[in-house]
Amino acid sequence: MSAAISVVPAVGLLDTPRHIVLSGFAPGEHVSLTARSRQADGSAWRSVNTYVADARGAIDLDRQAPVSGSYAGVDGQGPIWSQAWLPQPGEDSLAVPAPEGLAGAITVVLQAQGEHGARATANLVQRHAAEGVVRTPLSQDGLVGALFTPATPGPHPAIVFLNGSGGGVNEARAALFASHGYAALALGYFGAPGLPDHLSGIPLEYFERALAWLRATVRPAWDFVAVSGISRGGELSLLLGSEYPQAVSAVVAYVPSSVVHGVLNAGKPEEGRFATAWTRGGDAVAHVWEGNAAQDWSAIDSLPEPRRQAQAFVDAQRDVAAVARARIPVERIAGPVLLLSAGDDGYWPSSRYAEDVARTLTRAQHPHAVTHLDYPEAGHALQAPGVPTTRIAKPHPVSGIVLTGGGTPLANHRANQASWAGVLDFLKDAVAARARQAA
Known part of the structure; x- marks a missing residue:
């Protein structure tokens, strides 16, 4: 043999x-x-x-x-x-x-x-894409991305996926969502052809237009449109859910923040890390680093690479007034919320941030499901399963600074498996709840 x-x-x-x-x-x-x-x-x-x-x-x-x-x-x-x-x-x-x-x-x-x-x-x-999934490029009205639609007849529930501070368009994740029955829009907002090179002064109206375009294009089942993102995309997902509650049916926030941040490592080099990342109606959206008396990056900036930068974010939380100004008003979200966090996150304290969001929603008696899945030994790079997880430290795509995301290869692999299953279960339940409302 x-x-x-x-x-x-x-x-x-x-x-x-x-x-x-x-x-x-x-x-x-x-x-x-x-x-x-x-x-x-x-x-x-x-x-x-x-x-x-x-x-x-x-x-x-x-x-x-x-x-x-x-x-x-x-x-x-x-x-x-x-x-x-x-x-x-x-x-x-x-x-x-x-x-x-x-x-x-x-x-x-x-x-x-x-x-x-x-x-x-x-x-x-x-x-990433099941047999019959269709990719349609998006490049109109200033929007940049790609829409993936399932092979099965529609209408389908829809989801928008947003990358983090590395920018770009996450077509792979959208294709995988489409393979599980969702009309999935991989939406870029910087760091892709036709878009700004940096996360600087991005208008929230851009995302409002994208949500309207998606609804008009796919006419989603039960008018269900979820928003999901990772890291800065997780922050953005919560922000969009709170700013446009009638347009966002559910939020899936990977390793998110509970407060708005400045550009940090993803802004224009001449701006520094405390410039404005998001605008609304032409005005800057307040962020936690503005006038923050507790902020101190000197210890982080003096570290050899790879750097673990989460402590700077923990320190900034001590300025209660700055946190209050920059807090994302998640109680305005008009649908279910899923928070996925990592206890050994080297980028920022996503577990603490997610706990803050969940606590706020609970105190506000949020009428929809709130789920927080935390992975204590995992790091920042929560992904879909089936990918290599051994590269814990790597250069930031914009600044080039080598940062460590935390976790171990095994813990990150297990978190990828569990979190993806949790996301699919959450979305299934959220769509079913929406369908019951519409009945």
Whole structure:
């Protein structure tokens, strides 16, 4: 019997767990399994793990832990999430296909090598878009993004997804939402062609137009339009829900803030970190750093890279008046709210921020569901599952400062799995509640 690698399913959505079995090796043989991929930005990744074949010469990754390698313990998805970024990939990654487009499929090439010479190869394909999902580019009325609609007949509930302070357009996340039945708009607001280069003075009216465009275009089921974002996008999601309550049916805020911030690391270099990020009606939206007597970045700025900057945000919370001025009035939100936070967040204290939001909504007797999912050991980079989680520190896309997001690869992987399941459950319940209201 020749060596083989079985992957079930071999082709599936990014968030679909894979069952990987190696077979055809000698009983007790040490077998090395290498996983290689290229992610959407073209970067190369690799994991290497060694296992011991059982009495049948097989290795079932759902049942067996590696004896050495890039992860420990029994985890069938270990070779995927434990891939490490290769800053100088070398020739061994050149044969790995690169995804086509921001929402293109990612191919993970698996290679097994036994100590006695047996070899096997298989491909594992991770799709962001299910068969039949349609991508429609958006570039009108100053709006920039891409709309992904499901293959099934509409109307569908809708969702807008917003990136954080790195800017750009998160087509991959929108495609995945569309694969689960949502008309999903990946909306850019800076850092993409046709948009400003920096998070400086972005008018909230831009998002109001986008929400109106989405409604007019897809005519969502039960007029349901959720807004979701990560980090600064999470802050923005809560802000939009409070500023435009009739236009936002639900909010899903990943590692958000409870207060408005200035441009921080994403503004124009000449502005400094305390310039205005958001405007409304041409006026600046007050942020927590304005006249903040407790702010002190000197300790953070003197740290060697990678820097953990969360303490500066904790310190700023001591200025009660500044916090009150910048507080997002979340009690105005007219729908369910989901908060996802990370207890070891190195960027800012998302757990504390999320607790503040949940507490405010509870005190205001918010008439809709409020859910707070906190992951105490995870860091800032909450994502969909199925992605490598080993790169904890990296340069900020705008400032270039190397920051650490916190968490560990395993904790971040587990948080990705749990949070994504929580998001899908929350949206399902929110849509059902909206449908009952409309009945």
